[in-house]
Amino acid sequence: MPGTLCITWTITSSSSPMPILPCARCKNQRAFASSGRFRLNANGKRLDAWLIYRCTVCDQTWNRPVFERRARNTVDPALLDALQRNDPGLASKTAFDTTSIKRWKHGGDHGLSVAKAVVSACVADAALLEITVRMPSPVPGKRCDKLLALGLGVSRSAVGKLARTGWLTFEPAAVNALARPVRDGQRVWLKLDGLSDATLLRATASGRADTPMSAASAPVD
Ligand SMILES: [Zn+2]
Structure with missing residues (x-):
């Protein structure tokens, strides 16, 4: 798209x-x-x-x-x-x-890491981010909002605000998706068009920010 x-x-x-x-x-x-x-x-x-x-x-x-x-x-x-x-x-x-x-x-969050990989050809002016979460081994009980906060480099309350105002949407579309555990294959969309910190969010979400978090490449299927 x-x-x-x-x-x-x-x-x-x-x-x-x-x-x-x-x-x-x-x-x-x-x-x-x-x-x-x-x-x-x-x-x-x-x-x-x-x-x-x-x-x-x-x-x-x-x-x-x-x-x-x-x-x-x-x-x-x-x-x-x-x-x-x-x-x-x-x-x-x-x-x-x-x-x-x-x-x-839960064994704690300390060992949790998010390896980010861009699947589609990089679109510099992308208006929408589609994030697919992969978990090769189950990471039990990890709430969706906590993971998004970690991956986007923002606070949980900022994630909640993005969801309430319609910038963040989920599959399946559920009101309480943020409080649910993340599952393998879960998809999340973040609208960037009109967001003030869109450039930073795009860079952080795709692992292209100043602090590289990508440790491994994700399997692309
Ligand atoms: Zn004992």
Whole structure:
């Protein structure tokens, strides 16, 4: 579309969700953090594999099952190798999967990064920004307005004002989109035409501002 600058934001977090569990040593509910290490146990021809977590207060361990009592010859050799090497990719993927976890706490915003990439040919005078959010691994509970504030380099209240006055629109169009968690593939539009700080917003949103935030290029599909 002429006049539209298409951008992808790829969101990654190094702080994985922390399950809230009863700690046997603390005798209390505690947040447990992934150690990034696996434990493999052979029992005859059966294998168990766990990702090791530690209580954030006392270091007590909790073993999170990757699989249990699996016949050795049915385990993919590549998976077995990754478990033995404490492969960081597998550890991260496992730690970010919250499907089997009842209660968890966000690992914090400190490790959150937004890698920005311009998808369409750069339109210098674009009147509309189309931002597509990509999350290769889930970043649970990240509110849309917080992410937009981070990506646009403005405050959350400024994001709220842009939405209320119709400059920011969302897919799907929902009144409470700002308070909802961002999902992979979410699209957001920002009208620039007539905005006083349009040049700065365009530069920041596309990663072309003075402080380059782009660390990796987003997959373009
Ligand atoms: Zn503890």
